[in-house]
Amino acid sequence: MSVSPxxxxxxxxxxxxxxxxxxxxxxxxxxxVRLTEVEAYAGSDDPGSHAYRxxxxxxxxxxxxxxxLYAYLSxxxxxxxxxxxxxxGTASAVLLRAGEVVEGAHLARERRSTTRxxxxxxxxxxxxxxxxxxxxxxxxxxATGPVRLELTAPLSRDRISTGPRVGLRGAPDRPWRFWLxxxxxxxxxRPAARRP
DNA sequence: AGGGTGATTAGG
DNA sequence: CTAATCACCCTC
Numbered sequence: 304m305s306v307s308p309x310x311x312x313x314x315x316x317x318x319x320x321x322x323x324x325x326x327x328x329x330x331x332x333x334x335x336v337r338l339t340e341v342e343a344y345a346g347s348d349d350p351g352s353h354a355y356r357x358x359x360x361x362x363x364x365x366x367x368x369x370x371x372l373y374a375y376l377s378x379x380x381x382x383x384x385x386x387x388x389x390x391x392g393t394a395s396a397v398l399l400r401a402g403e404v405v406e407g408a409h410l411a412r413e414r415r416s417t418t419r420x421x422x423x424x425x426x427x428x429x430x431x432x433x434x435x436x437x438x439x440x441x442x443x444x445x446a447t448g449p450v451r452l453e454l455t456a457p458l459s460r461d462r463i464s465t466g467p468r469v470g471l472r473g474a475p476d477r478p479w480r481f482w483l484x485x486x487x488x489x490x491x492x493r494p495a496a497r498r499p
Numbered sequence: 500a501g502g503g504t505g506a507t508t509a510g511g
Numbered sequence: 512c513t514a515a516t517c518a519c520c521c522t523c
Binding site: 493 | 517518519520
């Protein structure tokens with residue numbers, strides 16, 4: 304099975320690309336993860352996106368070509384990874400929320416302090432930790448760089464569930480979260496904290 | 500339910 | 512410069 308990974312597909316609309324990433328594999332430094340949960344962010348059209356108010360030093364890679372890794376630091380301690388999608392300039396991206404470790408589980412266990420294997424890459428920050436993805440990898444090319452994305456055949460729509468994104472204050476109503484129905488590695492839904 | 504933690508950002 | 516915000520995780 305020598306299917307060449309056509310990352311050119313990532314140049315499409317983020318809402319089409321996001322579900323296509325389910326089942327794809329992400330590999331880095333000895334650990335491979337099969338993606339089970341993602342979220343779409345539509346750049347300047349999307350109040351929930353970091354890129355909503357235009358380019359900044361942090362978000363500049365999202366305005367670049369599709370197939371690039373956008374990594375950011377969350378709450379001062381967590382790294383989260385996104386795949387940049389869409390035509391250059393649209394600043395859309397897909398947040399990788401969870402996955403199943405399919406290779407290098409022993410290494411992933413060393414990087415994580417959890418007892419259950421299903422939790423190794425459960426949640427966007429945990430996924431990055433299991434894979435050993437740091438901020439320094441942001442901006443790298445997912446086809447040729449240290450972090451490799453490999454697409455798989457599209458999964459049938461009836462295996463995919465959709466719902467609201469996790470933890471957003473802006474645009475919490477858009478059902479732009481996609482996950483594989485019944486997967487134990489999918490993170491629990493938590494509504495955004497309410498402003499007092 | 501609450502706290503840790505620091506980059507990032509808008510605003511003065 | 513300041514202060515608010517934050518696409519989270521863990522423990523209580």
